[in-house]
Amino acid sequence: MRESIARVEATRPARLQAGPPPAMTPAEREKVLAEFHPDYKAEKKRALSIGVSAGNVVPSEVADMLEAHLLVDPAKIDLSSVDYDVDVLIIGGGGAGTVAAIFAHQEGIPAENILIVTKLRHGDCNSTMAQGGIQAADRPEDSPAIHYIDVMGGGHYANKPELVQAMVDDAPEIIRWHEELGVMYDKENGEYMEAHGGGTSRKRMHSCKDYTGKAIFNPIRDEARNLGIPTLEFSPVIELLLDGEGKAAGAITYNLETGEYRVIRAKATVLATGGFGRMHIQKFPTTNHYGATADGLVIAYRAGANLLDMDSVQYHPTGVAYPSAILGQLATEKLRSQGAMPINADGEVFVYPLEPRDVEAAAIIRECWSREKGVETVSGVRGVWLDTPMIDEIHGEGTLKDWLAAMWTMWHRHGIDITKDPALVYPTLHYQNGGVEIEADGETSVPGLFAGGEVEGGVHGKNRLMGNSLLGYNVFGRRAGIAAAKWAKSKKNKIKTLSLQHAVDFEQQLIDAGIETDIQSPMLLPDYRSKSVLERSLGRFL
């Protein structure tokens, strides 16, 4: 490793002088993607055989989860005794869910008639973890139209146009709302400090150092608390309820600590369960939080919601490759937007640092496994260097530590000073590009069920750009919250009965299709206990 670092150091002055290499042409991009991006391996995917999106090709791990047995036999659940009766139920206490709750309240639903249910603590979610930034086209050089083109091109034109339109139009207003909530955006001389992200043609990345996710989410959560919106923690939803006429009617939760179930009746339901990183697609490590296990997809699919763009998965180009203790954790794209270049074992620059994420990731995989120019660690992981010392060289000493404090601290805790030495990185599973199909106000194909945030499909097409999912959870969390409130207020949307028949039917379809599996879903949490423990496990208290 040290020898390779010396080669990186040797080429640094020349690279600083020359600046980044040119970006790839569209044809070069297509080629590297087809040959090296994990999504292009047909044998790692399969078509769904049951449900409304039967025929859609998805990663095998996702198919296994969707085509699995119910976690709980519906016969065990007594729907006649309702534990919570609310107007708007919000599933997922992350970014989209909390935003939805606040706007449902602003739309006239009293706080006590809203309920957020969430898997772990309110705020154990991907939204707190974001580092890099959030996009909004507010500079005079920029416009919603330019933002629109960047999003569509980045998403390989698969995005639903009306959703992208909603997102780019709402973006500046979202930033103003954050200002009202007291989010501390980075500013210089009274102006936002806006940077590029992968695939942007204008600088429109707003940041709060490299704690952007936390700095935006925590004030939002604080506001929900000020408004007194009730939250049920450690209570993941294991199944949605319908009303017998196919309308969403609430959900069943499972208390992770006591094992009890609860019945929630709701006039409108917002699905905001986030992504699926903890499914470790193709065995990749992930940047995602502990509860990112695709539960929302599973429960919505059983209730009849259709899925979109689930064939594509986002691998972040730069996850930690060394030290192994923090393998797969995120090295923010902001490191590259501030000048750090990906460099191979010989000290050569091999890719434009800010290609769209899928292209950048594929180029790093090619460098390591085809051109054999990666650096191999003692645990057999390969990676390339991210030449982080360039940041201070470009912007002045102290820049990295001041503006990328989380990054500095993460490596420093393991004895690595990234202002002096480059960091070893490799792609890591990051984002669920597709999901439950929505319309511009968050409506899904199930009446009364709304969705926003990472669980949603359609906004980002086949590849989400950095900074557009923080934006996405705000835009569609808000729209879904408002639409759910309106739905709940409308007299014609009364809930007459509560039913789990759709789940019973789904189990039957599984049997009819001859699918043999011992998986039950939703997954709720991954299991990281060691093989030796699991082999001897008798269960707790038997």
Next chain:
Amino acid sequence: MNTSSENTIRIYVMGSAYEVPRGLTIMSAMEHAGWRFTRGAGCRSGFCGACSTVYRQEGDYRLRFVLACQTEAEDGMYLVQLPFTPAPRVSYTLAELNPDENVLLQHYPEIARCVSCNTCTKACPQDIEVMDYIQAALRGDIAQTASLSFDCIQCGLCSMRCPADIKHYHMAQMARRIYGRYMSPVTAHLEERIAEIEKGVYEEEVEALVKMTRSELEEIYAARVVE
């Protein structure tokens, strides 16, 4: 007592000993030993504060405070997790606050009880100068409270240790919000852009893009000039 081998170390979880491989975080080491967390694990990346952990190293009398997801397990660690702090939080309406120098003290009067022992700073796994931000809050210096506490992940360890029962992180969150809303300059072009969008200045252009075919969009995308 040297308990480690080349590949393994011995850790003590709430007093019980377990052999685990080297090179794992405390969180992964406990999982390896058979724990399946519901409490005490959130983001697994150092951003949420769910995994507050206290340990003592064999042969040392001091308690140390770390994040289980960010710290490598070492031989001879006596570990316990503190995944929840029952700290009260004060509700307020940000838009109606008077953001003067007394506002933090009014909402969190217990900060006046600070005895400047610096225990909170020593407990902070984020290396924040916690006592300094409490002192800044006492002086009514909202800007400094906000900037010193910026990296706070609300893990609660400071409040668990404080002899004066101060609830540092809730107060600091309030300070950051006050700063963000009232003291951070508003960027003029944001307001201008919002007004333009409301007037429909970009409507036609975006509508036209929405209606375009893929190949038309591809052409525009390819011709982009990157700033």
